[in-house]
Amino acid sequence: MHGASGKIGKMLVFRQKGDQTIIARTAKERPDGKPYTIKQLAVQEKFLDASLYAKKAINDTLLRPLYQAKANVNQTAYNIAFKDFFTAPTIRRLNDLDYLGQPGEDITFLIKDVLMVSRVNFEIIDSSDTVIESGLAESLDDIGLEWKYTTTVANPEYADSMYRITMLDTPKNVTTEIRSYGQEIG
Numbered sequence: 001m002h003g004a005s006g007k008i009g010k011m012l013v014f015r016q017k018g019d020q021t022i023i024a025r026t027a028k029e030r031p032d033g034k035p036y037t038i039k040q041l042a043v044q045e046k047f048l049d050a051s052l053y054a055k056k057a058i059n060d061t062l063l064r065p066l067y068q069a070k071a072n073v074n075q076t077a078y079n080i081a082f083k084d085f086f087t088a089p090t091i092r093r094l095n096d097l098d099y100l101g102q103p104g105e106d107i108t109f110l111i112k113d114v115l116m117v118s119r120v121n122f123e124i125i126d127s128s129d130t131v132i133e134s135g136l137a138e139s140l141d142d143i144g145l146e147w148k149y150t151t152t153v154a155n156p157e158y159a160d161s162m163y164r165i166t167m168l169d170t171p172k173n174v175t176t177e178i179r180s181y182g183q184e185i186g
Contacts, residue, residue, distance in 0.1 A: 017074075050085035053171050057081035063170070066115055080114065081171075088175040089113035089167045096181060101158030105151045108140075111167060116144030119168040124151070124161050132161065 004014040004021055015022050036044070057063045058077045067077035067084070094109040111117045120137040133153040140146040155161060161181045168174055 050082050053085045054078045054081035084114035085171045087114045089117050089169050091177050101155040103152050107149045109147055113169050115170045117167045117169050120147050121166040122149035123164040125164055127160050
Protein backbone atom coordinates (compact mmCIF):
# COMPACT_ATOMS: atom_id res chain seq x y z
CA MET A 1 0.00 0.00 0.00
CA HIS A 2 3.07 2.25 0.13
CA GLY A 3 2.47 5.36 -2.00
CA ALA A 4 -1.27 4.72 -2.46
CA SER A 5 -3.73 7.60 -2.37
CA GLY A 6 -7.41 8.00 -3.18
CA LYS A 7 -10.73 6.34 -2.25
CA ILE A 8 -11.90 2.76 -2.33
CA GLY A 9 -15.66 2.93 -2.82
CA LYS A 10 -17.34 4.75 0.03
CA MET A 11 -15.41 2.92 2.72
CA LEU A 12 -11.70 3.87 2.79
CA VAL A 13 -9.45 6.82 1.95
CA PHE A 14 -5.69 6.49 1.39
CA ARG A 15 -3.37 9.49 1.71
CA GLN A 16 0.34 10.19 2.14
CA LYS A 17 2.00 11.99 5.03
CA GLY A 18 5.75 12.08 4.66
CA ASP A 19 6.84 8.49 4.16
CA GLN A 20 3.68 7.09 5.80
CA THR A 21 0.49 5.89 4.15
CA ILE A 22 -2.60 6.85 6.16
CA ILE A 23 -5.73 4.71 5.75
CA ALA A 24 -8.99 6.09 7.17
CA ARG A 25 -12.73 5.62 6.88
CA THR A 26 -14.52 8.11 4.66
CA ALA A 27 -16.53 10.82 6.34
CA LYS A 28 -20.16 10.02 6.97
CA GLU A 29 -22.34 11.80 4.48
CA ARG A 30 -25.45 13.55 5.65
CA PRO A 31 -28.67 12.04 4.30
CA ASP A 32 -30.08 14.07 1.41
CA GLY A 33 -32.75 16.59 2.24
CA LYS A 34 -32.07 16.82 5.97
CA PRO A 35 -30.94 20.34 6.91
CA TYR A 36 -28.08 21.03 9.28
CA THR A 37 -29.04 22.31 12.73
CA ILE A 38 -28.02 25.76 13.94
CA LYS A 39 -25.43 24.16 16.26
CA GLN A 40 -23.98 22.10 13.41
CA LEU A 41 -23.72 25.19 11.21
CA ALA A 42 -22.00 27.08 14.05
CA VAL A 43 -19.44 24.29 14.44
CA GLN A 44 -18.82 24.30 10.69
CA GLU A 45 -18.24 28.07 10.80
CA LYS A 46 -15.83 27.73 13.73
CA PHE A 47 -13.87 25.04 11.88
CA LEU A 48 -13.74 27.22 8.79
CA ASP A 49 -12.44 30.15 10.88
CA ALA A 50 -9.79 27.88 12.44
CA SER A 51 -8.76 26.63 9.01
CA LEU A 52 -8.46 30.17 7.64
CA TYR A 53 -6.41 31.25 10.67
CA ALA A 54 -4.09 28.23 10.34
CA LYS A 55 -3.54 28.92 6.63
CA LYS A 56 -2.74 32.55 7.40
CA ALA A 57 -0.40 31.58 10.26
CA ILE A 58 1.68 29.13 8.22
CA ASN A 59 2.11 31.74 5.48
CA ASP A 60 3.34 34.30 8.03
CA THR A 61 7.15 34.34 8.16
CA LEU A 62 7.12 35.10 11.91
CA LEU A 63 4.39 32.71 13.06
CA ARG A 64 5.20 29.63 10.98
CA PRO A 65 8.53 28.87 12.72
CA LEU A 66 6.91 29.38 16.14
CA TYR A 67 4.13 26.92 15.37
CA GLN A 68 6.56 24.50 13.70
CA ALA A 69 8.70 24.50 16.85
CA LYS A 70 5.66 23.32 18.85
CA ALA A 71 4.89 20.46 16.43
CA ASN A 72 6.01 16.91 17.09
CA VAL A 73 6.84 14.20 14.53
CA ASN A 74 3.24 13.60 13.43
CA GLN A 75 2.12 17.24 13.43
CA THR A 76 2.59 20.25 11.20
CA ALA A 77 2.65 23.97 11.90
CA TYR A 78 -0.85 24.05 10.39
CA ASN A 79 -2.11 21.48 12.96
CA ILE A 80 -0.69 23.47 15.86
CA ALA A 81 -2.11 26.78 14.56
CA PHE A 82 -5.51 25.09 14.09
CA LYS A 83 -5.37 23.79 17.67
CA ASP A 84 -4.30 27.21 18.96
CA PHE A 85 -7.43 28.75 17.47
CA PHE A 86 -9.61 26.37 19.53
CA THR A 87 -7.59 26.29 22.77
CA ALA A 88 -8.21 29.05 25.28
CA PRO A 89 -5.32 30.15 27.50
CA THR A 90 -5.57 29.34 31.21
CA ILE A 91 -4.14 30.93 34.34
CA ARG A 92 -1.70 28.77 36.26
CA ARG A 93 0.10 29.32 39.57
CA LEU A 94 -1.24 32.72 40.57
CA ASN A 95 0.89 34.09 43.42
CA ASP A 96 -0.62 36.94 45.43
CA LEU A 97 1.22 36.30 48.70
CA ASP A 98 2.92 39.72 48.48
CA TYR A 99 -0.37 41.57 47.90
CA LEU A 100 -1.57 43.23 51.11
CA GLY A 101 -3.64 46.01 49.55
CA GLN A 102 -0.87 48.58 49.08
CA PRO A 103 0.36 50.27 45.88
CA GLY A 104 3.53 48.82 44.36
CA GLU A 105 2.88 45.19 45.32
CA ASP A 106 3.29 42.44 42.72
CA ILE A 107 0.86 39.69 41.76
CA THR A 108 2.51 37.11 39.51
CA PHE A 109 1.05 34.28 37.47
CA LEU A 110 1.76 31.85 34.66
CA ILE A 111 -0.40 31.50 31.57
CA LYS A 112 -0.64 28.22 29.67
CA ASP A 113 -1.45 28.52 25.96
CA VAL A 114 -0.65 26.59 22.79
CA LEU A 115 1.63 29.34 21.46
CA MET A 116 1.53 32.49 23.58
CA VAL A 117 -0.58 35.24 25.04
CA SER A 118 0.29 38.70 23.76
CA ARG A 119 -1.67 40.95 26.12
CA VAL A 120 -3.18 40.64 29.61
CA ASN A 121 -5.54 43.11 31.26
CA PHE A 122 -5.64 42.67 35.03
CA GLU A 123 -8.46 44.01 37.21
CA ILE A 124 -8.90 43.89 40.95
CA ILE A 125 -12.60 43.89 41.80
CA ASP A 126 -14.60 43.78 45.02
CA SER A 127 -17.40 41.36 45.91
CA SER A 128 -20.01 43.58 44.19
CA ASP A 129 -18.01 43.52 40.91
CA THR A 130 -16.83 47.12 41.28
CA VAL A 131 -13.41 47.69 39.72
CA ILE A 132 -10.91 48.85 42.34
CA GLU A 133 -8.08 49.13 39.84
CA SER A 134 -7.09 47.85 36.42
CA GLY A 135 -4.20 47.91 34.02
CA LEU A 136 -2.00 45.87 31.74
CA ALA A 137 0.11 43.10 33.21
CA GLU A 138 3.77 42.95 32.23
CA SER A 139 5.23 39.91 30.48
CA LEU A 140 8.37 38.69 32.23
CA ASP A 141 9.62 36.61 29.29
CA ASP A 142 9.60 36.51 25.49
CA ILE A 143 7.11 33.66 25.23
CA GLY A 144 4.12 35.08 27.15
CA LEU A 145 4.33 32.51 29.96
CA GLU A 146 5.20 34.53 33.08
CA TRP A 147 3.29 37.72 33.90
CA LYS A 148 3.28 40.34 36.66
CA TYR A 149 0.77 42.98 37.69
CA THR A 150 1.96 45.76 40.01
CA THR A 151 -0.79 47.35 42.06
CA THR A 152 -1.36 51.11 41.93
CA VAL A 153 -4.20 51.76 44.41
CA ALA A 154 -4.60 51.22 48.16
CA ASN A 155 -7.20 48.53 48.86
CA PRO A 156 -8.00 48.08 52.56
CA GLU A 157 -10.48 45.30 51.75
CA TYR A 158 -7.88 43.31 49.76
CA ALA A 159 -8.73 39.98 51.45
CA ASP A 160 -12.22 40.10 49.87
CA SER A 161 -10.89 41.00 46.43
CA MET A 162 -11.15 39.06 43.22
CA TYR A 163 -9.07 39.27 40.07
CA ARG A 164 -10.55 39.46 36.56
CA ILE A 165 -7.81 38.52 34.10
CA THR A 166 -8.50 39.03 30.38
CA MET A 167 -6.04 37.44 27.96
CA LEU A 168 -5.50 38.00 24.22
CA ASP A 169 -3.73 35.11 22.48
CA THR A 170 -2.02 34.82 19.10
CA PRO A 171 -5.20 33.99 17.10
CA LYS A 172 -6.77 37.12 18.72
CA ASN A 173 -9.17 35.14 20.91
CA VAL A 174 -10.14 36.89 24.15
CA THR A 175 -10.51 34.79 27.31
CA THR A 176 -11.44 36.03 30.80
CA GLU A 177 -10.93 34.19 34.10
CA ILE A 178 -11.92 35.31 37.59
CA ARG A 179 -9.96 34.24 40.66
CA SER A 180 -10.38 35.04 44.36
CA TYR A 181 -7.70 36.53 46.57
CA GLY A 182 -5.55 33.79 48.10
CA GLN A 183 -6.95 31.10 45.80
CA GLU A 184 -4.26 28.55 45.03
CA ILE A 185 -3.98 27.88 41.30
CA GLY A 186 -2.18 25.21 39.35
